Amino acid sequence: MRATGSSPQIEPAAAVVAPCVILVAPQLGENIGAAARAMANFGLAELRLVAPRDGWPSQAAAKAASGAPAVIEAARLYADVPAAVADLTYLLATTARRRDMVKPVLSPESAARELKLRAARGERCGVLFGRERTGLENDEVALADAIVMAPVNPAFASLNLAQAVLLVGYEWRKLADAESLGRETAVEPAGREGLALGDTRPASRAELIGLFAHLEAELDRSGFLRPPEKRPTMVRTLRSLMLRQALTEQDVRTLRGVISALTRAHERGPGPGERSK
Amino acid sequence: MRATGSSPQIEPAAAVVAPCVILVAPQLGENIGAAARAMANFGLAELRLVAPRDGWPSQAAAKAASGAPAVIEAARLYADVPAAVADLTYLLATTARRRDMVKPVLSPESAARELKLRAARGERCGVLFGRERTGLENDEVALADAIVMAPVNPAFASLNLAQAVLLVGYEWRKLADAESLGRETAVEPAGREGLALGDTRPASRAELIGLFAHLEAELDRSGFLRPPEKRPTMVRTLRSLMLRQALTEQDVRTLRGVISALTRAHERGPGPGERSK
Numbered sequence: 314m315r316a317t318g319s320s321p322q323i324e325p326a327a328a329v330v331a332p333c334v335i336l337v338a339p340q341l342g343e344n345i346g347a348a349a350r351a352m353a354n355f356g357l358a359e360l361r362l363v364a365p366r367d368g369w370p371s372q373a374a375a376k377a378a379s380g381a382p383a384v385i386e387a388a389r390l391y392a393d394v395p396a397a398v399a400d401l402t403y404l405l406a407t408t409a410r411r412r413d414m415v416k417p418v419l420s421p422e423s424a425a426r427e428l429k430l431r432a433a434r435g436e437r438c439g440v441l442f443g444r445e446r447t448g449l450e451n452d453e454v455a456l457a458d459a460i461v462m463a464p465v466n467p468a469f470a471s472l473n474l475a476q477a478v479l480l481v482g483y484e485w486r487k488l489a490d491a492e493s494l495g496r497e498t499a500v501e502p503a504g505r506e507g508l509a510l511g512d513t514r515p516a517s518r519a520e521l522i523g524l525f526a527h528l529e530a531e532l533d534r535s536g537f538l539r540p541p542e543k544r545p546t547m548v549r550t551l552r553s554l555m556l557r558q559a560l561t562e563q564d565v566r567t568l569r570g571v572i573s574a575l576t577r578a579h580e581r582g583p584g585p586g587e588r589s590k
Numbered sequence: 591m592r593a594t595g596s597s598p599q600i601e602p603a604a605a606v607v608a609p610c611v612i613l614v615a616p617q618l619g620e621n622i623g624a625a626a627r628a629m630a631n632f633g634l635a636e637l638r639l640v641a642p643r644d645g646w647p648s649q650a651a652a653k654a655a656s657g658a659p660a661v662i663e664a665a666r667l668y669a670d671v672p673a674a675v676a677d678l679t680y681l682l683a684t685t686a687r688r689r690d691m692v693k694p695v696l697s698p699e700s701a702a703r704e705l706k707l708r709a710a711r712g713e714r715c716g717v718l719f720g721r722e723r724t725g726l727e728n729d730e731v732a733l734a735d736a737i738v739m740a741p742v743n744p745a746f747a748s749l750n751l752a753q754a755v756l757l758v759g760y761e762w763r764k765l766a767d768a769e770s771l772g773r774e775t776a777v778e779p780a781g782r783e784g785l786a787l788g789d790t791r792p793a794s795r796a797e798l799i800g801l802f803a804h805l806e807a808e809l810d811r812s813g814f815l816r817p818p819e820k821r822p823t824m825v826r827t828l829r830s831l832m833l834r835q836a837l838t839e840q841d842v843r844t845l846r847g848v849i850s851a852l853t854r855a856h857e858r859g860p861g862p863g864e865r866s867k
Contacts, residue, residue, distance in 0.1 A: 354746055
């Protein structure tokens, strides 16, 4: 028998790509190695490193990851967070405490469910983990779609880096296992998942960062982002507001068109509607 | 009034006692300390040690547990497993691989559920964790009612001691949290319901309509909403985009400020940043 025009093969369900783990400015190589082991424990393969303090590659990391060298060997290095997340369409930020940001707060379990849902649709997802002592900076958290917090004892909330990675990986794996057992896991769409995207696709992080830069440059020109000491907070507020709605690539183009139109309005003088008055 | 023989106070619902953690022949003090930290993270208080290789008390353990000294200080020492588990009515054994034993095999999640159920009935429960390299011996596992296995990647299954304790503690805590919220299961509203709104409130429909009118008037002035036959579609697209994000009253004020700033930018000529060029 020969294949006919239409493909006779049964397509396997598109492989779901596990989220990448992004370690921001990790200090000790041994913590990077331990995080890589935790990833390997639960089948996460892609590690991205943003400016590790002691440089890269790291012997300490390789040693601490012993038994799981593949993750460390494939790790990729980035200069800053925007570069590390540019291609992702869904980004989570792990934090140990609540921030004054209007963002959804997910448990590791709900985070895994969100990640799974999006990965199943072909989205590229990632999870940010902060520095050992100080965690993520507010500007880094502001780039994420949602925050992940583990339900720790408030009196003793500090998880080390590898443990935080472990919990996210563990919940990811639980879902994968549940699925391979043919169980229906709780994946019902809440909120954004209900969006019909039509022909468009979620905006990449690079497109969002372009939108932020465009808006902020115009607002700087207008004097809106003043006084200077309030600028960082104002910028984070605006970014959080825009991130809350899971913008598509089409949305980003629309908003950039709106910004350009608003700033152009007065360069051209009164519009035709007014001219005719 | 004096207290009578029997306590006159109304007892609160019997406090559910968290399971104890039993480390069997742990080798390194630092691993005991790390396990104690993981316990503290999730509100487990009772640590029992069976014949730690390097003796007890251990400076290395105290150092590794820094920040969570209470668990280490209250730890109790036993000569063997039977002595350490004598008072328990329900005992679990953690293992990394299946044993040839006819025992129920639980995930950390089901284990937590089982532990909770029994603790709520006043049972004293515990979980055995084995030596760093070799785990529990078969005779030790045989003492347990059931086995706990984490759903690890079979190609890289080794969890360290503190990580194994962490997963059990984490699942225990998840249940406790879910209960304290009066809900059956964990916990997270994905999407908008998870937003921490802080001091603000959802925008009223009138505030939203005011925002739409403001934006659309400015876009009319700029000539953005043209040609006229496309205007209705463009307006609907913009409104949908804004409605998708469940704006708060504060968001509406922010956005109206942004619109005003963008349209004013060129009325005032170049901003101060440009003037100084």
